[in-house]
Amino acid sequence: MDQGLKPSPHDYRGHPRTIIQEYYGMLECWIQGGCFYEHLPEDLAGQHWTPTDTKPNKQHSFVRAFLERVLQESKTDEKDMLFKYVSLGEKSSKKKKSIKKRTKLLTASEKKQLNLFKLQPDDINYALYLPLHELWKDYMRDLLCLEKVTSKNQSEAERRFMKSDLHGSFVTVIKSKCPSLIGLSGIVLQETKHTFKIITKSNQLKTLPKRGTIFSISLDDYIFTIYGSNFMFRASDRASRSFKVKLVTDLS
Numbered sequence: 001m002d003q004g005l006k007p008s009p010h011d012y013r014g015h016p017r018t019i020i021q022e023y024y025g026m027l028e029c030w031i032q033g034g035c036f037y038e039h040l041p042e043d044l045a046g047q048h049w050t051p052t053d054t055k056p057n058k059q060h061s062f063v064r065a066f067l068e069r070v071l072q073e074s075k076t077d078e079k080d081m082l083f084k085y086v087s088l089g090e091k092s093s094k095k096k097k098s099i100k101k102r103t104k105l106l107t108a109s110e111k112k113q114l115n116l117f118k119l120q121p122d123d124i125n126y127a128l129y130l131p132l133h134e135l136w137k138d139y140m141r142d143l144l145c146l147e148k149v150t151s152k153n154q155s156e157a158e159r160r161f162m163k164s165d166l167h168g169s170f171v172t173v174i175k176s177k178c179p180s181l182i183g184l185s186g187i188v189l190q191e192t193k194h195t196f197k198i199i200t201k202s203n204q205l206k207t208l209p210k211r212g213t214i215f216s217i218s219l220d221d222y223i224f225t226i227y228g229s230n231f232m233f234r235a236s237d238r239a240s241r242s243f244k245v246k247l248v249t250d251l252s
Helices: 016-032 058-070 078-083 108-113 126-144 154-162
Strands: 170-176 185-191 195-199 205-209 213-219 222-227
Touching: 126 154, 126 185, 126 213, 205 213
Parallel strands: none
Antiparallel strands: 170 185, 170 213, 185 195, 195 205, 213 222
């Protein structure tokens, strides 16, 4: 390396742009003077050379094989790319949420006016509702688990019975302020807040008032007593109601 071309600290004094220009000029002199490389001999010029180390890189081949195995091919649909665009000038309009209007249900008086609760003469047949009674008994057995009832958990079984659905049960009037109702029994077809509508074994429809009446319902070896005056709730209301223990002294 030519020591005469080496810049001295005094050469960098002055304007910065001038100093940089002088520095690049010195570098060019170094390169042309052969400080960085030299020309090949004439007998070697023009020949093709291959690197001596031709061993494949194991890491490179592993990474390439792993990526080809894991990465999936990008399947770009040309139609999707052509028709998709983003508008930079306009604000995107928000989609309006469709508000579903709540369907108005029929009231009890409207159902009564439409005779929805009225049975056709052909449907007033006690034998038709025996399967309903059997279905109710299976429902109550699963609900109350009578085989597991003891003196300790009897109150829990009574609470479940008070909230149960009595459609299909077989009820009997054991006491009533109206003497003509005593002894009537049948399968419950409809329960309202104030009445039980039953069908008797003689194929007759009877409406039994709850107020002032005591009913009994039998299920297997158990008999449940219901005081109608304290049972004046609809079936849907009883399911979510918590009952309190009350002393009953009369039929009022």
